[in-house]
Amino acid sequence: MSLRFDAISNINNTETAVPASAKITGIFGTNVFTLKTAREYLSDEAYKSLITSIRGGKKIDRNVANQIANGIRAWAESKGVTHYTHWFQPLTGTTAEKHDSFFTLKGDGTAIEEFDGAALIQQEPDASSFPSGGLRATFEARGYTAWDPSSPAFIIEIGQGKTLCIPTIFVAYTGESLDYKAPLLKAIEALNKSAVEVCHYFDKNVTKVTPTLGWEQEYFVIDEALATARPDLIQCGRTVFGAAPAKGQQLEDHYFGSIPERVYAFMRDFEQESYKLGIPLRTRHNEVAPAQFECAPIFEEVNIAVDHNTLLMDVMIRVAKRHKLVVLLHEKPFAGINGSGKHNNWSMATDTGVNLLAPGKTPKTNLMFLTFFVNTIKAVHDYADIMRAAIASAPNDHRLGANEAPPAIISVFVGQYLAKVLSDIETRVSTKFDEQDEAILKLDLHRSIPELLLDNTDRNRTSPFAFTGNKFEFRAVGSSANCAISMTVLNTIMADTLKKFKADVDAIIEKGDKKEIAIMQVIQRYIVESKNVLFEGDGYSEEWHKEAERRGLPNLKTTPVALDAFVTDKAKKLFENNGVYTHVELEARHEIELEKYIKKVQIEARVMGDLAINHIIPAAISYQNELLTNINGLKSAGLAESAYKSQLNILKEVSEHIQVIHDKVNAMVEARKVANNIEHSREKAIAYESIKSTYFDEIRYHVDKLEHLVDDEKWTLPKYREMLFLR
Numbered sequence: 001m002s003l004r005f006d007a008i009s010n011i012n013n014t015e016t017a018v019p020a021s022a023k024i025t026g027i028f029g030t031n032v033f034t035l036k037t038a039r040e041y042l043s044d045e046a047y048k049s050l051i052t053s054i055r056g057g058k059k060i061d062r063n064v065a066n067q068i069a070n071g072i073r074a075w076a077e078s079k080g081v082t083h084y085t086h087w088f089q090p091l092t093g094t095t096a097e098k099h100d101s102f103f104t105l106k107g108d109g110t111a112i113e114e115f116d117g118a119a120l121i122q123q124e125p126d127a128s129s130f131p132s133g134g135l136r137a138t139f140e141a142r143g144y145t146a147w148d149p150s151s152p153a154f155i156i157e158i159g160q161g162k163t164l165c166i167p168t169i170f171v172a173y174t175g176e177s178l179d180y181k182a183p184l185l186k187a188i189e190a191l192n193k194s195a196v197e198v199c200h201y202f203d204k205n206v207t208k209v210t211p212t213l214g215w216e217q218e219y220f221v222i223d224e225a226l227a228t229a230r231p232d233l234i235q236c237g238r239t240v241f242g243a244a245p246a247k248g249q250q251l252e253d254h255y256f257g258s259i260p261e262r263v264y265a266f267m268r269d270f271e272q273e274s275y276k277l278g279i280p281l282r283t284r285h286n287e288v289a290p291a292q293f294e295c296a297p298i299f300e301e302v303n304i305a306v307d308h309n310t311l312l313m314d315v316m317i318r319v320a321k322r323h324k325l326v327v328l329l330h331e332k333p334f335a336g337i338n339g340s341g342k343h344n345n346w347s348m349a350t351d352t353g354v355n356l357l358a359p360g361k362t363p364k365t366n367l368m369f370l371t372f373f374v375n376t377i378k379a380v381h382d383y384a385d386i387m388r389a390a391i392a393s394a395p396n397d398h399r400l401g402a403n404e405a406p407p408a409i410i411s412v413f414v415g416q417y418l419a420k421v422l423s424d425i426e427t428r429v430s431t432k433f434d435e436q437d438e439a440i441l442k443l444d445l446h447r448s449i450p451e452l453l454l455d456n457t458d459r460n461r462t463s464p465f466a467f468t469g470n471k472f473e474f475r476a477v478g479s480s481a482n483c484a485i486s487m488t489v490l491n492t493i494m495a496d497t498l499k500k501f502k503a504d505v506d507a508i509i510e511k512g513d514k515k516e517i518a519i520m521q522v523i524q525r526y527i528v529e530s531k532n533v534l535f536e537g538d539g540y541s542e543e544w545h546k547e548a549e550r551r552g553l554p555n556l557k558t559t560p561v562a563l564d565a566f567v568t569d570k571a572k573k574l575f576e577n578n579g580v581y582t583h584v585e586l587e588a589r590h591e592i593e594l595e596k597y598i599k600k601v602q603i604e605a606r607v608m609g610d611l612a613i614n615h616i617i618p619a620a621i622s623y624q625n626e627l628l629t630n631i632n633g634l635k636s637a638g639l640a641e642s643a644y645k646s647q648l649n650i651l652k653e654v655s656e657h658i659q660v661i662h663d664k665v666n667a668m669v670e671a672r673k674v675a676n677n678i679e680h681s682r683e684k685a686i687a688y689e690s691i692k693s694t695y696f697d698e699i700r701y702h703v704d705k706l707e708h709l710v711d712d713e714k715w716t717l718p719k720y721r722e723m724l725f726l727r
Ligand code: ADP
Pocket: 212, 213, 214, 215, 216, 296, 297, 298, 299, 300, 345, 346, 347, 348, 355, 468, 470, 471
């Protein structure tokens, strides 16, 4: 019996392990070395030093580091931990760990458990097997991980095993960053600096601005046995073949439906694991597509939120196994039904407790809101190409612009109230703008910005970057992506724009204008300069694509070309001026992203070939043989051709599809040989993109036709209707 039927017949025998209910507050953060825990386990000196380094990024000296390490070990051991690891986010897109035990032998052979400051602060994983984009040659694999005190240590539990994880950044000995976190931390600092300066126009008490992130993670869940019978899911994370089921998502009954029991048990289980790790999950629900779900936490500081999202993805994959389920984080696991995204809700908060993207209660605080609001629009307008590059990946190419997800055109949605506010400022602020005009306009604006914008912002689901009342939502981010990439870009472009804003306002003040007037004038100019990027309509529509073209907005549909924006002079200047990436680092990242793209498409092409030749064609031929036996039998029984005309037609049809599939798979192999000989990564990626667009859909078309024709019992790959609806 094929894996497929084995899986189907076993589905109802799968026991659902239901986790015991636990009060969230009782388990929240129990596996995290929180400040409260630190207070308990550290001396006053060590605790103070830890706090300063968290707040101001100040270096911790060796002696104190030893004390902190000892405290962390004491805590971890009290929880049964035996090993520790530096936990980091290399550019492969997953997380990495290398476990070492506390256990060690002293010179005289005594066995002891030890974790000293040096081990806390720095470790040397073999960097050669992580992608570096040519930053280090493999023979000089010198990279190290360095403790990031701003993200707390935590304990990962796998079965009975418990490991202490120290969040770290990963850098080369030459100083270049080799991970997602190091540049993110720099971008956060750059934003902090420029945002604080701009805040001082309104409030001198602000000393720190922290970007905030609340991600929404979409994912699919399917039965493990069914997934195992699909080599494409196992190897590529998506199905490369599969005919559309009679019932897909057209009834939209999944979205409103109750959560299936098995999935519900899984959700509660991974939620509990997440709570222990301090991930503040808040919502869970079904998504539009069958077997698609979403979860979202309460927002946190960007740095922590990024760690929590990567951690959550790990936890989900692991916990799913316990439930004999598979989580698909791929952006487009199934053709013809919605893909998955990871909306990044983003804002900025001051240490005085103000959300800079929430409208204020007074005209003055409203001006502060408008300043940050308009600067965000300006930033996205000026750097739309880099925003696009930030979300570019082979899997996200399937989603962007597929009439279900935001298009590859970056635009900003602000909602009708704010659109009106912007156009009022645009028309009413002029160079002759004086104090009286200012007073009137401020009051008018104050009246036209409803205090509770949150409930007054219309929802536009088709915009890649939408204002949602007190934050912007970057919707074009892919579900499998590390949020750090888009957050690094967003915070950097914001830092840069605010810096320019400050300079522009100061220049007017120097000429003798009042501060508020200067601010209004620059805001007005920024609105004029960036209104091209504002779009309130349907982002999925054909008209928008035409309109965007008229406006000259870029619409780069594929990753190999979208990534160009990372290495333009503009990008190099931006990232270097803000201390986020050096030229060399940008070039390296560009190279790595291209390589990732090439490899992903290459793997998919191979899997397609394997499946076509080893699964599809054999099933089709076996069916042909059955038809032939039938036809010959009918013939020898003396029946006229009309008795087996249909069989002959099916036979012919099956033959035709087999021929096309076989020819195309061979042609694709040849095209890959040509592509593999291309030296330059960008050209090679473009060649692979062309392989994908030339062959993938075509081969798939014929395979899916065969799925409809061939005897169901001979079909070895689980079908869409099974993967999506059986659980
Ligand atoms: P929805 O977008 O579905 O209406 P919410 O508005 O409640 O849902 O929030 C969606 C996500 O945005 C949540 O993760 C939430 O924590 C996050 N969020 C809310 N406020 C902010 C903020 N100031 N900064 C960043 N994220 C935020």
